[in-house]
Amino acid sequence: MPGLLVGSVFFTLSLTPSLLPRTEIVQGILSGCCFAVGYGIGNLGHWLWGFLGLKVPPGRVTRAMGMLVALIGLALVLIALGYANSWQNSVRAVMQMPPVDQFQPLVIAAVALPIAAALMVLGKLLVMLIRLVWSWLSPHLPRRAALVLAVLLVAIVVGALVNNLFWRSALRAADNFYERLDAFVSTDDAPPTGWDETGSAQSLIDWDTIGKDSRIYVQSGPSAAEIAALTGRPAIEPLRTYVGLRSAPSVQARAQLALDELLRIGAFERSVLVLIMPVGTGWVDRAGIDTLEYLHGGDVASVAVQYSYLTSALSLLVEPEYGAETAQALFDLVYAYWTNLPRDSRPRLYLYGLSLGALASQNSTTVYDVLGDPFDGALWAGPPFSSSIWGRVTESRQPGTPFWLPRFGNSSSIRFMNQSGAQGWDDIPWGPMRIVFLQYASDPIVFFSFAADWQKPAWFDAPRGPDVSPALNWYPMVTFLQLALDTALSQTAPVGYGHVYSPRDYIDAWYEVTQPPGWTRPQLEALKSAIDPLDYAPFPP
Structure with a gap:
């Protein structure tokens, strides 16, 4: 009963x-x-x-x-x-x-x-x-x-069997599967021909060492002609560099290879240089980089280094430190070279990551290491609930600001943004380093909590996020199971909700972080309207 x-x-x-x-x-x-x-x-x-x-x-x-x-x-x-x-x-x-x-x-x-x-x-x-x-x-x-x-013995034996026999075997199988998937590319996928493209004949990175997702990032970006046609402004070809897990035998070697490739193609002569941490499988959100290139007329160099074959959810569980190690190695090498360049001619340096990539990017350095010569800023989209910087800043938010869109300190260095853009920011001056967390109130990757099993999360409090159902309520244990399932299926939401970030919101975020010259608010709105968000949907309708 x-x-x-x-x-x-x-x-x-x-x-x-x-x-x-x-x-x-x-x-x-x-x-x-x-x-x-x-x-x-x-x-x-x-x-x-x-x-x-x-x-x-x-x-x-x-x-x-x-x-x-x-x-x-x-x-x-x-x-x-x-x-x-x-x-x-x-x-x-x-x-x-x-x-x-x-x-x-x-x-x-x-x-x-x-x-x-x-x-x-x-x-x-x-x-x-x-x-x-x-x-x-x-x-x-x-x-x-x-x-x-008897209960203890059964729990220990069953737990050991599940963990060692089933769970670890499943992880090994998943790792092997995603490694093979990463290497699988159709035979008619020829290497790029441009001298400045990753995998070309002149490139230091072998085309066969980067997988399908990596090649999409390298090849799918807008050309100078496409940027000029969409924005009505002069443009140059963006520079995109990618180093795969198979491109070099160690983390340090992959980071060094990335720096060498950046030097080869003249990335430090561009106005903007972005260090990207991809998600677990090596995938880079096209919307996050295409929009930046549109805003700066292609005068952007970006580099991504793969650190895992597993999906973000699995990587977050079993190997989150791998992403941090790669992010630190890449940042240390690039930052060391960048700080030795003349300040008036070097590119502005930014960090970018989505999801697990945002977590790894946050762990790439500490503020104490860059106080003497800070990098210019960062855009971290959909930061996972386990992100330490995001967690500390959110918990230390200004009283009266909601958990899902907090304000931190005097807002001169760290700000939070959702679908509402930069509303209320006009009278707040930025400091020398601009960091924006782009997050949706409906993103379970951001707002999942193990404590939701027994404790009502703070983002349930009024006012609710604009993309959260007003009928949502907290129930012990059941809400935890709901959020766990939401987290696993976070990318099934439509563009602009959940964990699927819209190019419209990326435009607002990148504009605040990088301040591209010559844009007016009507021009930004026109750019948003010209980009079809469905082109960036993970699961097109």
């Missing part, structure tokens, strides 16, 4: 809104998992009640209560399914998405049922295993001591 009741409550709460819209399949998986978790918690409480020797109602009363609980649970599930569409539509409305199909609740129930059943069977098997070990230990130990030891 308690298991069914708590499971029904968890199922009901799982259908309420979270940060991102969910398809019926995804919602069914989540709801099935939530029901199973609630069922387990309820049954654990029921068992603990009996284990402690507390009184239970007589059999006839228990059977009547069982029927009542079953009816209440069924009613909760049916009522929740009836509200499911309106709850999901409240998320889709703030993201300007069409409403869900009216038959979605039926699909949710059909998917949730087998998921819940499978997890409940798995839970039963674990309980049976604990009882078996308990029965073996009971002749040799006091009853309760034998139970505690």
Whole structure:
């Protein structure tokens, strides 16, 4: 009875809104998992009640209560399914998405049922295993001591098996898969021919050592002619450099190769030089770099160095230090060369990263190391919840400013931006270093929290972000599961929401960070309108 009741409550709460819209399949998986978790918690409480020797109602009363609980649970599930569409539509409305199909609740129930059943069977098997070990230990130990030891032994053995056998094997398989995927490129993908392009005959970087995502970054940027046609201004060819994991045998060697390639192509003669940390797989967000090149008429040199084959989510779990090591090596070498150049002729130096790349970029240096000659600024988009600088600054925000768009100190060095652009910044002067965190209130990569399991996150407080459903509420454990799923599916949001950053917002952010000359506000708005955001959607509609 308690298991069914708590499971029904968890199922009901799982259908309420979270940060991102969910398809019926995804919602069914989540709801099935939530029901199973609630069922387990309820049954654990029921068992603990009996284990402690507390009184239970007589059999006839228990059977009547069982029927009542079953009816209440069924009613909760049916009522929740009836509200499911309106709850999901409240998320889709703030993201300007069409409403869900009216038959979605039926699909949710059909998917949730087998998921819940499978997890409940798995839970039963674990309980049976604990009882078996308990029965073996009971002749040799006091009853309760034998139970505690049985639970510990099963937890240790099962945890070791999951971690060492399944989890590590899965990670090795994922790493091998993404390494092969990184190396897979169609046979007709010929090396570039331009002398200043990565992988060309003159390049220090072998074309075969960078993968598919890397080649997209190198080859997909706008040409000088395209920049001039879009902006109506003179333009030159942007310089893009990429060093892959297979391009050199060590972190230091890859950083040195990046610097050597920058020197070869004359990157330090450009007006703007950007050090990019890609996401886990080596992917660079095109919107983040294309927009910068548009603003500066192509007078930009950028360099990215790959540090992992895994996706950002997996890298964040198992190897976040790899990105930091690469970021530090690249920054140290480039910064050391840059500081020895004449200040009046060297390029302005900026850092850029999205997601895990933003985390790595933040860890590339400390303010104490650059006080004597600071770099010019940084744009960090979608900084992960584990980002130390982002976390300290957000926690130290000005009183009265929201968690999802804080103000820090006197705003002369660090500012936060979302879809609203630079509103309210006109009268605030910048200092010598300009750092902008671009983040959406609906981005679960930014606002996920392990503490959400038992503590209401601060971004739930009013006022809410403009892209967060007003129907969203916090529920212990259930909200944590919702946010965990949102994090895994963060790039399924439409452009301009979740973890998919819009070129419009990049333009505002880069304008504030780099202050490109000659742009007026109407011209910036015209540039935003000329760029189709769907060209940058990870999953085009």
